[in-house]
Amino acid sequence: MKIVYIILGFLFFGLGAVGVILPVLPTVPFLLLSSFFFARGSKRFHNWFLSTLLYKKHLQSFAENREMTIKTKVGILAFASSMLALAFYFADHIPVRILIAALVVFKYYYFIFQVKTKKKIDTGFKKDADQGTGILRKRLTFLAGKARKYILLTVFFNWINLLCGISAVLAMAFALESAMMQDIVPSRIFVSFTVIGIAVLIRIVSSRCCSTFSHKASIEAKRQLRSRIYEKLLRIGSGYDEKIPAASVVQLSIEGVEQLQLYFGSYLPQLYYSVLAPVTLFVFFAFINLKTALVLLFCAPLIPAILFVIQKYARKMNGKHWSHYTDLGYSFLESLHGLTTLKIYDADEKKNQELNASAEAFRKITMKVLKMQLNSISVMDLIAYGGAVAGILAGLYELSSGRLPFWGAVCILLLSSEFFIPLRTLGSYFHISMNGVAAGERIFALLDLPEEEEGVEEIETFDIQIQELSFSYREERRILKNISMEIPAGSFLSVVGESGSGKSTLAGILSGEKKHYQGSVRIGGKDLNCLTRGSIMKNITLVEHSGHIFKGTVKENLRMGSLTATEQQMADALSKVKLYDFVMSQGGLAMEIKEQGTNLSGGQRQRLVLARALLRDSSIYIFDEATSNIDMDSEDSIMEVIHSLKGKKTVILISHRLASAIKADTICFLKDGRMEGWGGHHSVYAQSDDYAKLYDSQYQIENFLKGDILYA
Numbered sequence: 001m002k003i004v005y006i007i008l009g010f011l012f013f014g015l016g017a018v019g020v021i022l023p024v025l026p027t028v029p030f031l032l033l034s035s036f037f038f039a040r041g042s043k044r045f046h047n048w049f050l051s052t053l054l055y056k057k058h059l060q061s062f063a064e065n066r067e068m069t070i071k072t073k074v075g076i077l078a079f080a081s082s083m084l085a086l087a088f089y090f091a092d093h094i095p096v097r098i099l100i101a102a103l104v105v106f107k108y109y110y111f112i113f114q115v116k117t118k119k120k121i122d123t124g125f126k127k128d129a130d131q132g133t134g135i136l137r138k139r140l141t142f143l144a145g146k147a148r149k150y151i152l153l154t155v156f157f158n159w160i161n162l163l164c165g166i167s168a169v170l171a172m173a174f175a176l177e178s179a180m181m182q183d184i185v186p187s188r189i190f191v192s193f194t195v196i197g198i199a200v201l202i203r204i205v206s207s208r209c210c211s212t213f214s215h216k217a218s219i220e221a222k223r224q225l226r227s228r229i230y231e232k233l234l235r236i237g238s239g240y241d242e243k244i245p246a247a248s249v250v251q252l253s254i255e256g257v258e259q260l261q262l263y264f265g266s267y268l269p270q271l272y273y274s275v276l277a278p279v280t281l282f283v284f285f286a287f288i289n290l291k292t293a294l295v296l297l298f299c300a301p302l303i304p305a306i307l308f309v310i311q312k313y314a315r316k317m318n319g320k321h322w323s324h325y326t327d328l329g330y331s332f333l334e335s336l337h338g339l340t341t342l343k344i345y346d347a348d349e350k351k352n353q354e355l356n357a358s359a360e361a362f363r364k365i366t367m368k369v370l371k372m373q374l375n376s377i378s379v380m381d382l383i384a385y386g387g388a389v390a391g392i393l394a395g396l397y398e399l400s401s402g403r404l405p406f407w408g409a410v411c412i413l414l415l416s417s418e419f420f421i422p423l424r425t426l427g428s429y430f431h432i433s434m435n436g437v438a439a440g441e442r443i444f445a446l447l448d449l450p451e452e453e454e455g456v457e458e459i460e461t462f463d464i465q466i467q468e469l470s471f472s473y474r475e476e477r478r479i480l481k482n483i484s485m486e487i488p489a490g491s492f493l494s495v496v497g498e499s500g501s502g503k504s505t506l507a508g509i510l511s512g513e514k515k516h517y518q519g520s521v522r523i524g525g526k527d528l529n530c531l532t533r534g535s536i537m538k539n540i541t542l543v544e545h546s547g548h549i550f551k552g553t554v555k556e557n558l559r560m561g562s563l564t565a566t567e568q569q570m571a572d573a574l575s576k577v578k579l580y581d582f583v584m585s586q587g588g589l590a591m592e593i594k595e596q597g598t599n600l601s602g603g604q605r606q607r608l609v610l611a612r613a614l615l616r617d618s619s620i621y622i623f624d625e626a627t628s629n630i631d632m633d634s635e636d637s638i639m640e641v642i643h644s645l646k647g648k649k650t651v652i653l654i655s656h657r658l659a660s661a662i663k664a665d666t667i668c669f670l671k672d673g674r675m676e677g678w679g680g681h682h683s684v685y686a687q688s689d690d691y692a693k694l695y696d697s698q699y700q701i702e703n704f705l706k707g708d709i710l711y712a
Helices: 002-021 028-041 042-052 053-065 069-088 096-115 130-144 149-180 186-236 245-290 290-299 300-335 339-344 350-402 406-415 422-447 503-509 531-539 554-559 567-576 579-585 601-616 632-644 681-685 689-702
Strands: 065-070 115-118 464-474 475-488 492-497 518-523 540-544 618-626 650-655 667-670 676-678 703-704 710-711
Touching: 002 028, 002 042, 028 096, 065 518, 069 300, 096 689, 130 567, 149 406, 186 245, 186 406, 186 422, 245 290, 245 300, 245 406, 245 422, 290 350, 300 339, 300 350, 300 422, 300 601, 339 350, 350 406, 464 503, 475 503, 475 518, 475 676, 492 503, 503 531, 503 540, 503 618, 503 650, 540 601, 554 567, 567 579, 567 601, 618 632, 667 681, 667 689, 676 681, 676 689, 681 689
Parallel strands: 065 115, 492 650, 492 667, 540 618, 618 650
Antiparallel strands: 464 475, 464 518, 667 676, 703 710
16 A cells, blocks of 8 residues: 555646656645655655655645745635636536535635735745746746747647647547538538648648747847847956856857747747646646546646656756866867967877867767667657657547547547647756756856956046056956056156066056956056956057957958048058058058967068057057067067157056157056166166166177177
8 A cells, every 4th residue: 555655646746846857747736645645655665755856846845834835825826726626617516516516616725815925935945946946947948038929929820729629629629520410511520621621721720820920939049148148248248258268168159149049049939838738738638527637637737747856856967968078178279279289289199189088978978868869868758758658548448438439539630749838848848948057057158257347437548557556366466566656648657577567457547358356557646447348459569469350351350449540541550550562562551360360470470460550549559579479570560650640649668678768758666566676767767786697688688799700
């Protein structure tokens, strides 16, 4: 007898789980029955049931305090009332109807006056992964934006498909019954075939509409997600790669969004339709034969129950799968970017072995996910076809007993599978849902990254004051240490020092990329953190040695500096950087540039970056090693342009090469993050022995005498 109690306990536990996966049935009544049967059947299973999330979330407060949320109350009353109303409708005897009415009155009295109303769910335990998944799904649905409209339209036309199928089967059943009874009337047959023809035509149109709106839902969801990611990166600023690797952003924007495209275009419409279709068919079958309808309704929740059982395991497995995928993509992209370095240091074979190991781990986890999917689909197929067979057998039994007309038996025979097909399809899309949720977690992790509060003030004057400036990437190691200086508007400052002295960090702070510094940085008397991002980007331009060249034309690359620049202004900028003749010889401003500017030399790429910066016409220019890794002629050309800005713009030149810096109004020499020299070249040379040694060593390397020939 105990095994029967345990089986019934699991049965009602599965029905209770339906209220979580699909909002068809209320959860609490079935969980109460489940608790009762587990208590009778097995202490071990009863203790397990008391530790489940379903019990804690939906039943614990009721069992302990006899209280429910208003939402749970309404759900239970609505479901119970609908079931009792059906029973009242089909009851033939007056005493039975009186008993049903008394049950309705008692149920409403009990829930209104005996069960307390709990305003807020307080389970008394921490939110776990399943609750997090529910919140995540709600955020995903909200994020869909306009896609929700297309999702609902997809569900609507699927429902129209179902109604047309019911109409066609009903017409066919009446025609077959007329043939069986040898009561063939031409007009009746004509009406039946007309109904079937119209239903088929409507199904063709509605199927096309389903495909169209499903596609639109996918496209709209993809557009919304990528727009949100792009806008988030813009709000974080150009230093976003300090918070999340660029490879992760690429994967989330491409593969992650593709997974969610399937989630919105396939899974969500099927989820809502899987609720609507069984309810519609149950109502239809209930008018034909209530017992058969109840048999089908009893079997239908088993598929969602299986989904609930495997949900936690599937979510964990898909999370591991996505994690391995992102790790593999990150390693591959990193290796691709550093391929030259790997070859130089003969480390390519080692990296190849690491990538192979990562790929093998990804293959194994992929096979595990596929195994899980195939096994769950097989079980769902067994339940779906078994449930359809149970419904058909129940219908045949009712037919043989004379309680079901022949046309009704035909309808049950042809439509019983439709009771389970939507849920079976939902089961196959369930794994798409898990992939989408895994990708959605990481997308929301990106969207939830903290943003710096943007200032509200605008830059009006351009003198720069720095007081006690310190900065560290890690607490134990400070990069800048108590830097103080004043840079008048229109002046030319050179910041020099050995690698690692903090020059680029200072450039990042002044350009607004690095925020978390100690001390004060003021531009025109206004704190840098109080300035709007637009004002900073408009008035301060940072030119680095690795400025990006985009695939397209020269004109398109220059236009990024100024959308309003004329072709003459572009030509003037190219002339200043001595690139005009080359560009004109290659087709002018329409010259095509390959990805990363691979059809240009290093000097030409850097000069094009400088021309783009000149078109920006900012008031403050920061050149961070703008002449490194290029030939001497290109360096001289670029330095000539930079020095031409002296007196017109505020120029901050950061360079490791002191020969490029000695012409500046002021030189700032950094050593291990501290300012060890300030002033003109001769002044700093006298102040700092380190500066003097560095300058002398560079001078001897760049200018040395061999015989009577001077090499430079």
